[in-house]
Amino acid sequence: MDALSKLPEEMDALINSFMSQAIVGDTTVGLTQYIFWMCVAIALLFVVIFAFKKKQAKSLVPQGFFVNGVEYVIEFARDDMCKSILGDTWKKHFPFIASLFFFILFNDIVGIIPGCHPGTGTMGVTAALALVSFVYFIAVGVKRMGPLGYIKSLAPEGVSFPMNALVWVIELFSTFLRLVTLAVRLFCNMFAGHVVMGAFAILASLFFEPLLQSFAVSAVPGAAVSIFWVVILIVIYMVEILVAAIQAYVFTLLSAVYIQLVESE
């Protein structure tokens, strides 16, 4: 039972390690571990995209697993997120939607690798992403209807005066809430997923430790339990791979829905 008594302090250490720590400079001006891994993800993304372009240009018909695989993901982003939601205007917004999707997807995937951190695991990066998406759909609205037109379009048509103003205030509030929920959803998913994975890894190591220190019969049941924790860890790891893809999908899909809302007004 003394394995469990060590758990709280180990958990505190784990959560502390997830806070932003500077590896170059300090936390105001510098490079935290999250930003470092974000740069790694961007570099990886560029390598994949340029390798894809080079290989794709070789033949008219896509050949091989790599080219077909990347094309499948791009077509998924195009058909499932752009065409089905944005309708006729999809071509204008596809570059933005696709770059959002690939950026978040690569960040999440890099974070899944043991020892790495996801770029999206810190509030700063997700808030910046949400802000980009927020500014984009407001810019689309302003471009379509003009600044005054966009502000007016927040209130639905065909509602009489006093209710109209009330609905406008609520809509304005919900528009700003989109910014917060987009950022918090992605951050919380990544953070929570990594804390859960870390908790099971700590449990497995704590239960296995007595057997490593001295070989005794009394330590064998604890080691047997730790196998159970490792199995759970593997299951959670699989779920996290799924979550990484789904969260990239959800973030992009919501951005597309918000763009569609201003496009259809």
Add this chain to the structure above:
Amino acid sequence: MGVIGYGLGVIGAGIGIGLAAFGATGAMARQPEVQGRLFTVFILGSAFVEALALIGFVVTLIA
């Protein structure tokens, strides 16, 4: 105490995702041809609900 509070919060999210899955499976059984579109809407709905539970989880850990 924080963990108990988180557990209480998750009840709501659990009911929410359960209802979403219930509606999605029911609709898919009635009309299998709209499966793709329904799945998108289901994922969207679950994402909204799940965000609440996750906010609770992170607040529990940080506070």
